[in-house]
Amino acid sequence: MPAYEMNFDGLVGPTHNYGGLSYGNVASQSNSNAVSNPQEAAKQGLAKMKALMDMGFKQGVLAPQERPDVAALRRLGFTGSDVEVIQRAAREAMPLLVASCSASSMWTANACTVSPSADTADGRVHFTAANLNCKFHRSIEHPTTSRVLQAMFASDAHFAHHPALPAVAQFGDEGAANHTRFCKGYGDAGVEFFVYGRSAFDSRYPEPMRYPARQTLEASQAVARLHGLSEAGVVYAQQNPAVIDQGVFHNDVIAVGNGEVLFHHQDAFLEADKVLAELREKLARCGGHFQAVCVPSSAVSVQDAVKSYLFNSQLLTRADGRMLLVVPDECKGNPRVWRYLQQLTASGGPIAEVRVFDLKQSMQNGGGPACLRLRVALNERELAAVNPGVVMSHELHDTLVAWVDKHYRDRLSEADLADPQLLSECRTALDELTQILKLGSVYPFQLN
Numbered sequence: 001m002p003a004y005e006m007n008f009d010g011l012v013g014p015t016h017n018y019g020g021l022s023y024g025n026v027a028s029q030s031n032s033n034a035v036s037n038p039q040e041a042a043k044q045g046l047a048k049m050k051a052l053m054d055m056g057f058k059q060g061v062l063a064p065q066e067r068p069d070v071a072a073l074r075r076l077g078f079t080g081s082d083v084e085v086i087q088r089a090a091r092e093a094m095p096l097l098v099a100s101c102s103a104s105s106m107w108t109a110n111a112c113t114v115s116p117s118a119d120t121a122d123g124r125v126h127f128t129a130a131n132l133n134c135k136f137h138r139s140i141e142h143p144t145t146s147r148v149l150q151a152m153f154a155s156d157a158h159f160a161h162h163p164a165l166p167a168v169a170q171f172g173d174e175g176a177a178n179h180t181r182f183c184k185g186y187g188d189a190g191v192e193f194f195v196y197g198r199s200a201f202d203s204r205y206p207e208p209m210r211y212p213a214r215q216t217l218e219a220s221q222a223v224a225r226l227h228g229l230s231e232a233g234v235v236y237a238q239q240n241p242a243v244i245d246q247g248v249f250h251n252d253v254i255a256v257g258n259g260e261v262l263f264h265h266q267d268a269f270l271e272a273d274k275v276l277a278e279l280r281e282k283l284a285r286c287g288g289h290f291q292a293v294c295v296p297s298s299a300v301s302v303q304d305a306v307k308s309y310l311f312n313s314q315l316l317t318r319a320d321g322r323m324l325l326v327v328p329d330e331c332k333g334n335p336r337v338w339r340y341l342q343q344l345t346a347s348g349g350p351i352a353e354v355r356v357f358d359l360k361q362s363m364q365n366g367g368g369p370a371c372l373r374l375r376v377a378l379n380e381r382e383l384a385a386v387n388p389g390v391v392m393s394h395e396l397h398d399t400l401v402a403w404v405d406k407h408y409r410d411r412l413s414e415a416d417l418a419d420p421q422l423l424s425e426c427r428t429a430l431d432e433l434t435q436i437l438k439l440g441s442v443y444p445f446q447l448n
């Protein structure tokens, strides 16, 4: 049966702002308190979705979340009407209001981990929402993420949904940003590659000294168990703690895989030779021929990789079987990275083409092309079971652009987050969005 990879991009929410919330994410920290442009952010994302759809790739959209998250502020002790909750938080604890306003759910690579049906014991596509418990502003995403995913992938016969892992540091889980799947064809059984930053229970694993390692080995193992993956179909690797300390807060900032290809930096993993050999051997058992494209530090330093987001690219298989790398504009702006990319596409290797997108609004918070999308491999029957409301089309694209123009501000500073008007603007916009995307009621304000 034919099978495809479908990319579900996060639609940037109306409160997109620069809160400086992610310690260990260099861009987020260095743009703290800059004035954002939510309208431009959403349109940059939609332009990428449209371009990939126009190139023939299957494209979907994942809805943003209700922000400010008044319920989260109530759990922290702020009381009164919704507007009073926001005003009290602004007066007494501005950092908490900022966190409750983050549009961070746009980075849907962190929404969940997905295992295609060809890999799972019960032959269904499995989703585990990520608890994202390393950062408060992200830890509040998973309940709505779960409801949105269930509204998108509703059929019990085809899709299985697991709630987020227990929200404690031992099970820190950042979803698909630390997960890649290798396969011959998207419908074939493949090898799922889980990359973790530390072990919660075994002190023999080295840890970074400066920045947090967000993903634990134990979380990755739990997800593999929940999804019913076989031992032969899983490889675990530890991220190099030295690169986490240089700002590589997720593995997708230093590596990306697709099909039989892993595009990675030389310093991405500990015991890289052993890891690559295991991937090669396990993929061979699935009939695939593993190919690693390793970028040496002499060509691109870790610092250049973090600044340009070279590896936070989308690696997509074109109709002719060769691959396209979708990179952010910042790669073009870095002479060493750009030179490397010219050589790469001319080398006759698997990566034949590079396309550049302007995603500056998201990039300034540390979110590149790969962060903005969740990959779901689907066979034809599963594809037919996806909620058609979230499948990108020219009509949906145009409707969403008009919706953004109608509801989004083109400037948002920290002070604006305390504006009670913003809450009603966002709820009005999201209520309309759930109708456009045919999601039903998924937001707290729609459920109460």
Ligand code: SUG
Pocket: 017, 018, 019, 020, 021, 022, 025, 028, 029, 102, 104, 107, 109, 110, 138, 177, 249, 250, 252, 253, 365, 366, 367, 368, 370, 371, 372
């Ligand atoms: O979790 N930034 C996100 C970026 C996530 C990128 N995702 C992937 N690499 N897959 C994070 O650090 C910054 C928000 C702020 O500072 O306003 C933020 O949450």
